[in-house]
Amino acid sequence: MTHHPSTGTHPRTPGPRSAGREFFTARTVADALAGFRPARRTTVEEVPLADALHRVPAAEVPAAAPLPGFARSTVDGYAVRAADTYGASEGLPSYLDLVGAVRMGAAPEVAVRPGAAVGMPTGGVLPEGADAVVMVEHTAETMPGTIEVTRPVAPGGGVVRADEDVAAGAPLVRGGRPLRAPDLGLLAAAGVTAVAAHARPRVVIVSTGDEVVPPDTAQLHPGQVRDATASALAGLVRDAGGDPVVAGIVSDEPGALEDRMRAVLPGADLVVVSAGSSVGARDETAGAVAALGEIWCHGLAIKPGKPTLLAECAGVPVVGLPGNPLSALVVFRLVGVPLVWRLAGCDTPPPEPSTSARLARDLPSAAGRLDVVQVVVRDGLAEPIFGPSALLSVLTRADGFLVVPEPATGLDAGVEVAVTLYR
Amino acid sequence: MTHHPSTGTHPRTPGPRSAGREFFTARTVADALAGFRPARRTTVEEVPLADALHRVPAAEVPAAAPLPGFARSTVDGYAVRAADTYGASEGLPSYLDLVGAVRMGAAPEVAVRPGAAVGMPTGGVLPEGADAVVMVEHTAETMPGTIEVTRPVAPGGGVVRADEDVAAGAPLVRGGRPLRAPDLGLLAAAGVTAVAAHARPRVVIVSTGDEVVPPDTAQLHPGQVRDATASALAGLVRDAGGDPVVAGIVSDEPGALEDRMRAVLPGADLVVVSAGSSVGARDETAGAVAALGEIWCHGLAIKPGKPTLLAECAGVPVVGLPGNPLSALVVFRLVGVPLVWRLAGCDTPPPEPSTSARLARDLPSAAGRLDVVQVVVRDGLAEPIFGPSALLSVLTRADGFLVVPEPATGLDAGVEVAVTLYR
Known part of the structure; x- marks a missing residue:
């Protein structure tokens, strides 16, 4: 009886062969975000x-x-010289000669001389000589050709300047x-x-694993699973403004991943390898990446998501994700999404929705590790969803996640927590 | 001298002609969100x-x-009968016969009888007879064909059930x-x-105004402005999952808007009229809508954005927006965006990013009116941006907005406010 039955394939079984190869250059998530900053940017179009x-x-x-490009009325009313309205009141209005009206979208046909007024629609061009527009509500037109102004207007009142929205340059x-x-x-x-x-970053998503089959596979053989991670990653990439390219599934055959990566690197701004979750599969990813470039870290102090790999191959950043879909998506959201924005020239990704809530129960955590906990939020209470990271439904049931920071050894029930909400 | 020069066009000038037509069936924003709920939904595709x-x-x-569809290992290790590991410790390990190994993506070729173990990769199919997987870290393989288990595993340990992710149905x-x-x-x-x-709701955007010209107009004549609102509205529609259709600019000619609406209604799930901001232009929108359907409200108790119209024409909801771009966008974000989601069958739009901040200065407000105030957020301080609603740059400079609710007569500097952030 041998540990590795001679099946002709590459068995992902544990044992002495992986001892010593489980070499992790572990980093904190903060380290990864601050330190792994590839210089690559997409082209400009x-x-x-x-x-x-x-x-x-x-x-x-x-x-x-300049914008709006001309002094413009902000009210319906009358263009005037402000000084002509000083001291005006209901009891003692100013009387002004109505000498015309401005039409929308046309140059004024008449100027405003002292003692005169010109009818103004909101958005009309302020005529020469006028320095304010008095609102129609503060006027009366009791005799044809004359208006009464019952409240004074200051210079500039009822007007936006020609460059008040944006100045030239x-x-x-x-x-x-x-x-x-x-x-x-x-x-x-x-x-x-x-x-x-x-340009939108082209994010090439490579799935690996002998057990993984395309989503359109109608009947599964025993032990097969459909590729869930690639479709979900494509969604996260789109949310980050990227252009996902689902590049199919690579077998666990030695060298197969390296070959596929060689093929996709030239057309990629970022390569994401959704690796198998076993030790052997992780070895395979690390080996392929090491052959093509430089590994920046192998292992993140995060749960779930520890077996994450960050690297650069031929000027293209590479993210090797854990095999469990939940772990893969948690890590990609935290580390991959900012990377996609950065490749597109944006160093500060747009804000995400969040809420504050009270933690419904105690959360244990190891110090030195970032814990990402999926939660349901109801009536201000954040209820953690526990479950193995092999379960994608933990993520689809969640309203959002909270983070137990590295220094903490846990959070007590009842404390106020910040929950990042999914949208 | 006459108030309305005989230009042959439709002058938007104030005066007695608009008296009495400024009829507002004003509503609160909460009323509008709760009460204006058109039954229309887009088709299903x-x-x-x-x-x-x-x-x-x-x-x-x-x-x-069921998913994953088979009982699946969540760790690298050995499939066992849990009972065979009870009492195992470093000092007194359980010795089990290693009878084979499971390959990824394949059915197990061997069952687990009492006293036996089978090598398991993470994600492998649990063999018949086994009820747990012991982690490789809790084992040693000191002799070929035998493993030592140094820690007990409970039934179900290291395994997800065949329907643990999702049950059938x-x-x-x-x-x-x-x-x-x-x-x-x-x-x-x-x-x-x-x-x-x-289907994505088709949102037809109609701009109006003799002064409004297409954005690609190189040289403006005096008084002309390029159509800013349609492009911005199209962006908000896309953010809400809608399909914007920019239907061009309609002149202020009497009847022109009604004609255009008749033409676009059959292909629309929602019509948005970005109206002129003068009283005459508002009359024109209300008249066109009244001729084609029923006005639900004309006037919202909101600043900016009071002259908002909500209506239904031939089963299609219609939103008439104020003429100022800032007002139009504020109202569409609050009232139009939930409507677009609703047309697509979603009654609870996804959450928006927000933050809490301290108000940098006093904000006066009239009771009974919702005030929407654009703010810049720096170091936890929300600084209001004041400026006429004719200025679109108020909105592009803002990080987000806060709301002074209807009952409040203002907010004091230093109070904690919730700011909805733009993304």
Whole structure:
């Protein structure tokens, strides 16, 4: 009876062969986030405004001209010289000659001389000579050709200046910050219909394992599982503004992963290897990566997710994830997502939803390790979901997660915790 | 001199003609969210898993078979009968016959009889006869064909049951809740490669105003402004999972908006009219909507954004927005975004990022009105950005917004406020 039956395949069984190869250059998550900062950035491309939401501008985009571009009324009313309204009141109104009206979208056809007023729609161009617009509510038009002003207006009242929204040369949007909906509006207002932005990072997802079969496999043989992690990772990549490329499943055959990585590296900004979860599978990933580049860390002080590998191969960052789907997704969310944003030129990812809640029960934890705990939040109470990290349903049932930081040896029931919510 | 110069166009000037037409059926924002609930839902379509992120399943998707589908090892180790390990210790290990090894992705070739053990990789199929897997760390293989177990394992230890992730018939995902990345994983694990989900709501955006020109207009004539609101609204619609259709700019010509609405209603799930901000323009929107359907409210107790209109025309909800871009976007975020989610079958939109901060200065407010205040957050301090709602840059400079609720007459500097953050 031999430990490794001669099956002709590469058995992932434990035993002396893995002793000494379980070499971990372990890091804390904070170390990994601060220290593993590949220099790679995606190329810059011209993106039409309609496709630019959440894209990251490569540089500040300055305004070519001031906005709104002309002194503009902010109310319905009358353009006046403010001084003509000083001292006006209900009892003693100022009487002004109504000399015309401004039309929307057109230049004023008449100036405002002392003692005169011009009808103004909200958004109209302030006529020459006027320095304020008095609201229609503070006027009366009792005789044709004359208005009564019943409340004074200060110079500049009821008006935005020609450069009050954005001055010429001032930034419309900043480089490095993903574009939000109002940014698209400001760019449109300035006539900018395309923006130079970083390309979406191409994130190539490689799954490994003799037991793993494609999701569209109708009938499973005993011991087979469908590839869950690749589809979920693709979703996280999209959420981070990346372009996921699901590159299929690699067998545990020695050399197979290295061959696949060689093939995908040239077209990738980031390679994610969803490794088998056994010791042998981890060895295989580490071996392939070591042959192609440099391992920055092998092992993170995080639970779940310890057997994580961070490396750089031919200028492309590589993340080797644990085999359990839950562990893989927890680690990718914490370490991979900021990396995808960074590849697109954004060093500070957009904020995530969170809430504060009271912990429903004690949470033990080992000091020196970051614990990521999935929770359900109900009525202000965060209830941890316990379960092996082999169970993906722990993650789909959760409303979010909390973190027990490295120094803590646990959290007591009843303490206030910050829960990052899934969306 | 006449108040309305005979220009042949429709002047947006104030005056007696608008008196009495400024009829507002004002509502609170809470009223609007609770009461304006159109029954319309988008059609249901089959969506491939790769495109299903954040889509809303029309109904619960049950698992056809249990997951993982077989009792599975969660550790590298040895499949055993738990009873054979009882009392085992470093000093007095249990000795078991090593009778074989399980290969990944294959059925076990050997059963575990009393006194025997089988080598197990993480994720392997538990052989017949075994009820636990002892971790390799708690064993030693000192003689070929025999292992020593140095710590006992309980029945079920190191194993997930065949239906522990999801039982047959149990929901993989729920109806009405947008799909998150891990949901895609669980669906893939179950072999579900497409899901019946609500179509993205088609949100038709109609801009109005003689002064408004398309964003790609290179040179503006005096008084013209480029359409900023449509591009920004399109971004908010996308963020809410909708499919924005920018339907161009309608002049202030009487009847023009009604004609355009008649044309777009049949292909829309929601029509958003970005109206001119003057009284005349608001009249025009209300008139067009009243001719085509029923106005539910005209006027919201919100600042900015009071002149908001909610209506239903031919079964299609219609949102008439204020003319100022800032006001329009504030209102659409609060009232329009939940509507887009609802049209797609999701009654509880995903959570938004938020933070708590101390208010940097006093904020006055009128009781009975919801005030939405844009803020910059620095070092835990929320600094309000004041400025006319004609300025879109107020919104692009903000990190988020806070709300002064209806009953409050203001907030004092130093109080703790909840800030909804933009992402």
